[in-house]
Amino acid sequence: MANKKPGVAFHDTPEQAAQLQAIIEAHKNEKGALMPVLQKAQDVYGYLPIEVQTTIAEGLEIPLEEVYGVVTFYAQFSLYPKGQYKISVCLGTACYVKGSGDIYDRLQQVLGISGGECTPDGKFSLEACRCIGACGLAPVMTINEDVYGKITPDDVKDILAKYA
């Protein structure tokens, strides 16, 4: 299992840092504080990088590994920020049988990241999604608001080039 510290630099504003401290303070003496703190922290930052998880571990006086274990257990938490361009590949049944899995694989290969991650320059993030109701266009992927249907893995490079 390779080290999973994201390549994207972490920036937070004094407002975000103050919000996080307030969230920790509000929950720190509760039983089961970790889940609500993580959920609210993700609302503040959009994701849960090591810096945020470390602050939470210190604040709740629990090991960082315990925080990380919970973050990686639940699909609702993300270790990576969303990119400037958020790529979503539909792995719903119709798209999947039409080969969206291959498109997803190709995107990971071309971008050099795994699903759920963001490229180090912060430009593209990649995730899988379930049916987006465009089965007639299967296989489908979206980049922000743009929808691409009936595509093949070989189309991936040209599509990404539009956002270069």
Next chain:
Amino acid sequence: MINLKINNIPVSVEPGTTILEAARQLGINIPTLCYLKDINEIGACRICTVEVKGAKGLLPACVYPVNEGMEVFTNTKKVLSARKTNLELLLSVHNRKCLSCARSGNCEFQKLCNDYGISDEDAFQGVKNEYTIDDSAPHMIRDNSKCVLCRRCVAVCRKWQDVGVIGPNERGFLTHIGSAFEADLGDVSCVSCGQCIVACPTGALQEKDCTDKVWEALSDTSKTVIVQTAPAVRAALGEVFGYPMGTDVEGKMVAALRRIGFAKVFDTNFAADLTIMEEANELVERIQNGGVLPMITSCSPGWVKYCEHYFPDLIPNLSSCKSPQQMFGAVAKTWYAQQLGIDPKDMVVVSVMPCTAKKFEIGRDDQSAAGVPDVDISITTRELAKMIHAAGLDFNSLPDEEFDAPLGIDTGAGVIFGATGGVMEAALRTARDWLTGEDHPVEAMTFSAVRGTEGIKEASYEIGGLTLKVAVCSGLANAKKVLKAIQAGTADYQFVEIMACPGGCVNGGGQPFQPASVRNFVDIRAERAKALYSNDERNTLRKSHDNPAIQKLYDEFLGKPGSHKAHEILHTSYVARPKY
């Protein structure tokens, strides 16, 4: 009382008793894999599964409390077949390289597979996760391909040691034990105590085996290879060779080491006595000169590393004394090398330790009195057992032999270092004589408050007009409580002994494996400690300052405790380390 029947045999037990414990009272063993009493009662592995009349499915005996009138069956066909299926499923994702596995022969998983008649490792075939072996830490390796996800390592790391650098990451099929952000163990604030290794039922966690290095050194005719053995090794080594727990095998151990080929077989007890001389002197100096108090012992490298990562503000409280292992090496490569007339570069010091953190300690900075590392190779009790096997020695029929002089001469004060409270008692024996100027006889009752396996012990002694308030902690979670009180200024101790492992070195991370079936029901710490206290009682010399070899060392070489030379050779420094 609750009345129930197990395999048709009636039994009455306290309310809240689990089926597992109730069965135990009848002498019925229910197998377990993930269960560790008090710290890992999670009912995850389903090996302890039993049939209960009227229950919907099979129930986990380790966590299920008994009810009035309950009828339990522990070995029906249904139960046996379920256990077998569970084992087959675990095997389907297990790396079955058993022949080359360090745990072959004492693997709990292997034993269960034998017991339940697994005839096909490939009963279930499918995808396996790919893992790389993590060998980044100086003391151990993790091979997740042999992990059964019992979480016993996680439990001891979090609950006994309050370190918590390992835990389950991801979920479902991808679940694996690792550190935060998948960092390597060598890059996180692991203290190297090795408690996870002795808790592991399989070969997923192992110490870094250095026996090849020892054999290589022994075959190099240009080197003088000497060995030292820690107090606690003699109290546990016999377990590997079938002796009852708590048997002191000192004599046979010495004989074995001599036959393996060490030029001299010495005793870390000698260096433990030396530690007392320096540490007692340092304590008296701190008290008299307004130094930082409480002074905390520095013998346990797992504790020292914990202090550096988690309580760096208390580093000034740590005694500057090197640990006995390091003091031994320092004296061997200076005073003793001079006596032999050899260059310390041509001397190899091997240590046999109940400890995995000692492998880390030998690589620390400021541990090279003669300009070369004080200790070259540190092996565990388990690795010594392996060497004895490899050498083809019939351990049980070896004669009892004596350690060599002068670095093998010890006192009873040195040998009790291996049990929690031992360092404290040894220091008190010497401090009492020094502060009163009298020669007090040693009686077990005098300092009985610091003996025993309790995690935190406190005592107060009037010695030579001085009130000495002391605390003794073992297990880092216990130590943390005392350290927090020291930080908060609510503790007024002068002297604190801390050992990283619960019960002290006898229960160290380098000691022989005992399966959970033993660990859950026998107090290993107390049994092994008995061997050390009876060794102490047999000794005619029981106070460190009475050790003639120590007296000679000061007369000829060091001057007096705390001298400039003693500081150069026997003392060290510490460094704050990051927590994250």
